[in-house]
Amino acid sequence: MSDAPFDIGLQPERTLLAWRRTCLALAVGAMLVIKLGAPTLGIVAGIIGVISLGLGAGAYVVATARYRMVHTELSAGRVLPGPGLQVALIALGVALGGSLAAAWVIAVAVDRIP
């Protein structure tokens, strides 16, 4: 087990940080969705927001676990473990939150049009 990084450009490490900041950004978005959406659109919006938040949290956890795998596998000369699960989790989280954002904008804006 080597402590030396796989790549002197620190690619796996930079990728882990990119995953983390993206998951945090989704978490902030999901919390906004809950805060704005639940009072206007009701409990369903709150539940969708919580699911979106959970998908972001899941992607964060999977990304951290995968970083360790990436380091171990690449250092041993084996192939890069795939990010398919993380990609699916975060894309679904953003798509759900974004759809709810569209519903919220329509709901509040239509009321405001004189």
Next chain:
Amino acid sequence: MQLDDVNPASGSEPKDTRRPRWVYGAGGEPDPRFSLANERTFLAWVRTSLALIAAGVALEALQVPAHPELRLSAALVLIALGLIAIVQGGISWARTERSMRLGVALPGLTIGGLIIGGVLVVGVLVLIGFLW
């Protein structure tokens, strides 16, 4: 830690279970650093998508003092661009990874023009909305 490498029973490569299969079932292994760069590009699209959606929500949440119907139109264009960006970002990650595995030219920036055009439209809508 290298026991697997000297174990004669593990002569064959472990079965590749990476998903999606239409990506990982094709071609050979690219340099892992390029695959990681492709992942970070996907993540940049995710953040772009979140920024577009947040901008759309902000127009209404902050009740920006613009003509209400134009403001709603601008907000909907922004959120639609955000949803297009996340879908395209995911598709593009997979297509790029597959192209790298096959050693063929990478797909182009498919929705670049759409994003530019959309943001321009939003800017014009909000500007007219202010002046209305």
